[in-house]
Amino acid sequence: MESVLLIKGIIILVIFALSLGIAAYETYFERVIAAYIQDRVGPDRAGPHGILQPLADAGKLFFKEDFVPVMADKWLFIIGPGIAMFTALMSSAVIPFGDTLKIGDLLVPIQGMDVNIGILWVFGVVAMGVYGMLIGGWASNNKYSLYGAIRAASQAISYEIALGLCLLAVILVTGSLSLREIATQQHGINWNVFYQPVGFILFFVCALAECNRTPFDLPETEAELVVGYMTEFGSMKMGLYMFAEYVNMFISSAIMASLYFGAYNYPGMDFVREFLISKLGDTTGHNLATLLGTAVFFLKIFMFIFTFMWIRWTLPRFKYEQLMKLGWQWMVPLAMVNLVVMAVATLSGKPLLVAWLGMGGFLLVYFTGRSMYEKRFN
Amino acid sequence: MEILKNIAMVEWVYYFFAALAISGALGTILSKKPMHSVIALIITFFSLSGIYVLLNAQFLAVVNIIVYAGAIMVLFLFVIMFLNLRQESNELSNTSMVVASTVSGLLLALMLVAVFRKAYIDPISPALFSSETGMIERLGNLLYTHYMLPFELVSVLFLVAISGAILIGKREKGGRHF
Amino acid sequence: MLTDRSKKTDKSDLSVVEKTYLPGVFKGMAITLKHFFMPKPTIRYPEQKRYLGPVFRGHHILKRDDQGRERCTACGLCAVACPAEAISMVAAERVKGEEHLYREEKYAAAYEINMLRCIFCGLCEEACPKQAIYLRHDKFVPVFTDRHDVIYGKDVLVEDMNNRYNRDAWTKEDMAKLWEKQNA
Structure with missing residues (x-):
C-alpha cells in the first residue's frame, strides 16, 4: 500500500512537472513556429538556438512589479490567476499517459488517477476554467477586462455544448466514461478518429475555442480589448494566465490524442511488446514497451500542439457574431447528427461502415440539397 | 477530546x-x-x-x-x-418583502420538518454494501428501467424548454441586426 | 487600368462548400506550411555579416598619403558641402620640421564630425579636393552609449598606417568574387 502511494505520488509529481515544463517550452516553440511561418528565425539569443528563452521570460516576469490597481477587488484580483492555473493543472490528473509499469509484483498505470468518470472530470474542470478569467476580468475594474471576461464566459459556455455532444459520441462507442477504458479500446490502430472524423474535427474546433486560441481568441484580442481580461495584470499574475493557457493547450491536445488518436496505442504495439519481452525479460520488456507507448503518446500530443500553433499563425480571428453563429448554428446541429449516426453505427454491428455511410450520406444530402436550393432561389 | x-x-x-x-x-x-x-x-x-x-x-x-x-x-x-x-438597495425595508420572505421561509421549514419526520432510511450494513452503488453504470440501469417514465417525461420537458428558448431568442422580422 | 498587374477579384457568391470555410482554411494552412519549410533570409548580424559592396558609405576616415602624411589641408569644403552641418575643423599652419606629418602647408589641427548629425550622404567625400576624407565601405559607425562618444575627433578619424584602408572592389566582377570569398 505504501509503495503504491509512493509510486503514485512520483507519477503525479512527474505529470505536474511535465505539464509545466511543456507549457514553458510551448511559449518558446510558439515563437519559433510563428517566426518560421513568417520566414523569420525567432528567438535565438538565449543559449543555443534560444533554448533558454523560457527561463529568461520567466525571470523577467518574476522581477516585474506585482501591481494591484487601486479600485480593483484585491482578493478576487489575486485568486483569479490562481484559479486559472489550478483548473488548468487539475485536468491532467485523469489522462492515461501510458499503459502499466511493472514494479515488483505491482502493475502501476501511468495516470494520476483512474476514476470511472474520467472524461466528465475533464469536462467539469474545463467548465471551472472560465472562472479564472471571469473573476480576474471582473476584479480588475476595467471595462476592457470586463468585456474580455464576458466574452470568455459566453464563448466557453457556447462551445461546451458542441464539445459535450462530441464527447457523448465517443462515450457511446466505448461504453465507458473512464479515459483509460477509452484508451485501451483503441488498441493498435483501432482509433476513434477513423469511426468519427467529423466528431474529431468538431472536437478540435471546440478545443480551440475552449483554449481561447486563434481563430477564437476573442476574449484576449490585442487590438480591440488590449488583451481582454489580462489588461490589468502584470508580473507573474499575467504569467499565470499565460501559462494556464499553454497548459490548457497541452491538456486538450492530450485529451484529443487519447479520445480520438488512441492515446498510447500504435500499430504493431503487440509485436513490439512481445519482441521486447522475449529479448529483455518480463519486467524490463514490459516497462520498456509501456514507455515506448508513452513516447508515442507524447509524439501525438506534440503534433496537436504544432497544429494549434500552425492554425494560430494562419487564420485571422472571427468576429464575435460569426463565432456564435458557428458555435450554435453549425457545430451543435452537426454534433447532434454525429451523435445519432454513431448511435446507429454502434447498434448496427458494423460500426466503421455504417458510420462512414451515415455521415457521408448526411453531408452529401445536405450539401447537394443546399446548393440546389440556393441555385433555385438566388 | x-x-x-x-x-x-x-x-x-x-x-x-x-x-x-x-x-x-x-x-x-x-x-x-x-x-x-x-x-x-x-x-x-x-x-x-x-x-x-x-x-x-x-x-x-x-x-x-x-x-x-x-x-x-x-x-x-x-x-x-x-x-x-452600484447603488445598494436595502430590500429589507420593504414591508411586503419581509412578509413574503418570512412566509416562504416558514413554508420551507415546515416542508423540511415534514420530510424528516416521514422519511425512512434503510440501515446500511457495511458487509452487504456494494461499492458499485452510486456509480454511473448502476445509475444508468436504474434510470432506464425503474425510472423510465419520469426520465423520459423530463427529457420531453427539456425539449419543450429548448424549443421555447429558441422561439424567444429568434430574431423577429425587422428586428435589430448587429 | 494603369497596370496589367492588378488581380481581378472574384466577387461571385461563395458556393455551399466554400461557405463552411474549410477549403479556404486548408488552402491557407498549406501556404503557411510551405513557408514553414522555406529557407529563412535572416542574417544573424553579429555572427553573420553581409558584404556591403564597394560603394557603401560607413565610418569616416581621414586618409594619409604614401609617406604617411595627412592629406587634409583644412580648406573647409567638406564642412560647406555637409548638408547636416556635422563637420567642423580648426586650421593651423605647418611649421618647420612637420613636413613628414602634413602634406600641405596648412593642416587641420582639429577635425570633428558629429555622428549624431551625420547622414552618411558622402558629399564631403565628393567635395574634398585633396582626396583626404572618405567613408569606409567596410565599417559601420558603432552604437553610442554615451554623449561624449558621439563627436569623432582626429584620434578616431585619421588613418592608421599599419592598417591602411583600401577599397577592395570597384567592378561588378571584383565584387562578385569578394562576395564569394566573404561567404565561403
Missing part, C-alpha cells in the same frame, strides 16, 4: 466540507456585493460535490459541478457583470 481522537479521516473530510458548505451559504446571503455572493455560492456547490464524492456518488458530484458550478453560476456571474449594481 476522546471524541475528537476517535473521528476517522473520512469524517474529518466530511466536517470540513460541511463547514465550508455552511460558510459558503452564509456568505451568499450576507455579502454586500452580488459578485461575492455568487462566488460564495460556487464554494457551497463545490463542498456539496465533495460530500457527494464521500457518499460514493462520483457521477452526481461531477454533474453537480458541470451543471451548477460550471454553467448556471457562470450565467449568474454573466448577468451580474452586465447589471453593474
Whole structure:
C-alpha cells in the first residue's frame, strides 16, 4: 500500500512537472513556429538556438512589479490567476499517459488517477476554467477586462455544448466514461478518429475555442480589448494566465490524442511488446514497451500542439457574431447528427461502415440539397 | 477530546466540507456585493460535490459541478457583470418583502420538518454494501428501467424548454441586426 | 487600368462548400506550411555579416598619403558641402620640421564630425579636393552609449598606417568574387 502511494505520488509529481515544463517550452516553440511561418528565425539569443528563452521570460516576469490597481477587488484580483492555473493543472490528473509499469509484483498505470468518470472530470474542470478569467476580468475594474471576461464566459459556455455532444459520441462507442477504458479500446490502430472524423474535427474546433486560441481568441484580442481580461495584470499574475493557457493547450491536445488518436496505442504495439519481452525479460520488456507507448503518446500530443500553433499563425480571428453563429448554428446541429449516426453505427454491428455511410450520406444530402436550393432561389 | 481522537479521516473530510458548505451559504446571503455572493455560492456547490464524492456518488458530484458550478453560476456571474449594481438597495425595508420572505421561509421549514419526520432510511450494513452503488453504470440501469417514465417525461420537458428558448431568442422580422 | 498587374477579384457568391470555410482554411494552412519549410533570409548580424559592396558609405576616415602624411589641408569644403552641418575643423599652419606629418602647408589641427548629425550622404567625400576624407565601405559607425562618444575627433578619424584602408572592389566582377570569398 505504501509503495503504491509512493509510486503514485512520483507519477503525479512527474505529470505536474511535465505539464509545466511543456507549457514553458510551448511559449518558446510558439515563437519559433510563428517566426518560421513568417520566414523569420525567432528567438535565438538565449543559449543555443534560444533554448533558454523560457527561463529568461520567466525571470523577467518574476522581477516585474506585482501591481494591484487601486479600485480593483484585491482578493478576487489575486485568486483569479490562481484559479486559472489550478483548473488548468487539475485536468491532467485523469489522462492515461501510458499503459502499466511493472514494479515488483505491482502493475502501476501511468495516470494520476483512474476514476470511472474520467472524461466528465475533464469536462467539469474545463467548465471551472472560465472562472479564472471571469473573476480576474471582473476584479480588475476595467471595462476592457470586463468585456474580455464576458466574452470568455459566453464563448466557453457556447462551445461546451458542441464539445459535450462530441464527447457523448465517443462515450457511446466505448461504453465507458473512464479515459483509460477509452484508451485501451483503441488498441493498435483501432482509433476513434477513423469511426468519427467529423466528431474529431468538431472536437478540435471546440478545443480551440475552449483554449481561447486563434481563430477564437476573442476574449484576449490585442487590438480591440488590449488583451481582454489580462489588461490589468502584470508580473507573474499575467504569467499565470499565460501559462494556464499553454497548459490548457497541452491538456486538450492530450485529451484529443487519447479520445480520438488512441492515446498510447500504435500499430504493431503487440509485436513490439512481445519482441521486447522475449529479448529483455518480463519486467524490463514490459516497462520498456509501456514507455515506448508513452513516447508515442507524447509524439501525438506534440503534433496537436504544432497544429494549434500552425492554425494560430494562419487564420485571422472571427468576429464575435460569426463565432456564435458557428458555435450554435453549425457545430451543435452537426454534433447532434454525429451523435445519432454513431448511435446507429454502434447498434448496427458494423460500426466503421455504417458510420462512414451515415455521415457521408448526411453531408452529401445536405450539401447537394443546399446548393440546389440556393441555385433555385438566388 | 476522546471524541475528537476517535473521528476517522473520512469524517474529518466530511466536517470540513460541511463547514465550508455552511460558510459558503452564509456568505451568499450576507455579502454586500452580488459578485461575492455568487462566488460564495460556487464554494457551497463545490463542498456539496465533495460530500457527494464521500457518499460514493462520483457521477452526481461531477454533474453537480458541470451543471451548477460550471454553467448556471457562470450565467449568474454573466448577468451580474452586465447589471453593474452600484447603488445598494436595502430590500429589507420593504414591508411586503419581509412578509413574503418570512412566509416562504416558514413554508420551507415546515416542508423540511415534514420530510424528516416521514422519511425512512434503510440501515446500511457495511458487509452487504456494494461499492458499485452510486456509480454511473448502476445509475444508468436504474434510470432506464425503474425510472423510465419520469426520465423520459423530463427529457420531453427539456425539449419543450429548448424549443421555447429558441422561439424567444429568434430574431423577429425587422428586428435589430448587429 | 494603369497596370496589367492588378488581380481581378472574384466577387461571385461563395458556393455551399466554400461557405463552411474549410477549403479556404486548408488552402491557407498549406501556404503557411510551405513557408514553414522555406529557407529563412535572416542574417544573424553579429555572427553573420553581409558584404556591403564597394560603394557603401560607413565610418569616416581621414586618409594619409604614401609617406604617411595627412592629406587634409583644412580648406573647409567638406564642412560647406555637409548638408547636416556635422563637420567642423580648426586650421593651423605647418611649421618647420612637420613636413613628414602634413602634406600641405596648412593642416587641420582639429577635425570633428558629429555622428549624431551625420547622414552618411558622402558629399564631403565628393567635395574634398585633396582626396583626404572618405567613408569606409567596410565599417559601420558603432552604437553610442554615451554623449561624449558621439563627436569623432582626429584620434578616431585619421588613418592608421599599419592598417591602411583600401577599397577592395570597384567592378561588378571584383565584387562578385569578394562576395564569394566573404561567404565561403
